[in-house]
Amino acid sequence: MFGSAEFRDRTDAGRQLAEALGGTAIEDPVVLALPRGGAPVAYEIARFLDAPLDLLFVRKIGAPANKEYGVGAVIDGDPPERVLDRNAMRYAGATDEYVEEETTRELAVIAERRARYLGGRAPIPLAGRNVILVDDGIATGNTVLAAIKGLRQMQAAYVLLAVPVAPPETIERLAREVDRVNCLSTPRTFMSVGGHYDDFGQVPDEEVMRIIGETDHPERGTPSSRSISS
Incomplete structure (x- = not known):
């Protein structure tokens, strides 16, 4: 049962984002999560797309x-x-x-x-790849902005930023840096990311490791067979 927040937890936010991305055309995406909070959200998107999931450390x-x-x-x-x-x-x-x-x-x-x-696995090469960058929410956007600039320097072909919630001014600033933004909620009154979740507990290391293990592809780094399409 939902409380007053838009999202029950990060899993619910990820599922809502995956559904929202259903109308966005992007071929063979690599899903990148900003750890730790972005991992459960990105997991739902990667599972929906049967796409590779990696962590992007900033x-x-x-x-x-x-x-x-x-x-x-x-x-x-x-x-x-x-x-x-x-x-x-x-x-x-x-x-x-x-x-x-x-x-x-x-x-x-x-x-x-x-x-x-x-486990020390090398990052998925991103040059020429279409990327979906995911976090559990954005406040100032400074970390995400650095991540986007890094992805551009890595020569990612297309960058889609997918987040459940962020202030409208932050999304406006970040939208100028990416090819597309999917943000489910941009409240005018924004106090914190956690205020938009019923459950926003810390994501333990073990949960991140489990998530990565469940989405590990044997051909890690190669395009997936499914894409988001309208």
């Missing part, structure tokens, strides 16, 4: 004096990509040498998490 490069102030980001991939904000770097006094050191450190974190969740 790590912020923080400023020297304030790690919360981002001067760039590292995005997991084959190969990984880096997005830099040169203006922020100058403002924060982040040198190229500092950024290189932080990049190496964040790539090590990504490698550890990929090993934990995916």
Whole structure:
């Protein structure tokens, strides 16, 4: 039974998104989840499409004096990509040498998490592929924006952003960076992503690993036979 929120839980949100994507034409998609919260949502889409599911790890490069102030980001991939904000770097006094050191450190974190969740399997190559990027919701959109820019640098052919809920101004900004956005709810009054779910508990590592295991394709990285069509 639904409460006052739009989504019962992430599984329900993923199923609603999969149904909504039924009117969108995109051939042979790769579904990418931003972990951990995006994994249960993306799982329902990948299962609906019988498509490969992978995790896309994004790590912020923080400023020297304030790690919360981002001067760039590292995005997991084959190969990984880096997005830099040169203006922020100058403002924060982040040198190229500092950024290189932080990049190496964040790539090590990504490698550890990929090993934990995916057994060390290499990322699916995305050059020339159609991508559905999925999260459980968006607030500021900074992490998603870095992910999109990374996907562009990886030469993804088409990027569709699929999320259950986000503020309208955030979606408007992100829509300029992708080929298509599917967002089920864009409330004018937005307090938090979790406020739009009846159940928004933390997704444990074990759940992410189970999800990836259930959608693992023997031919991992090759196109699936099914596509979203109208």
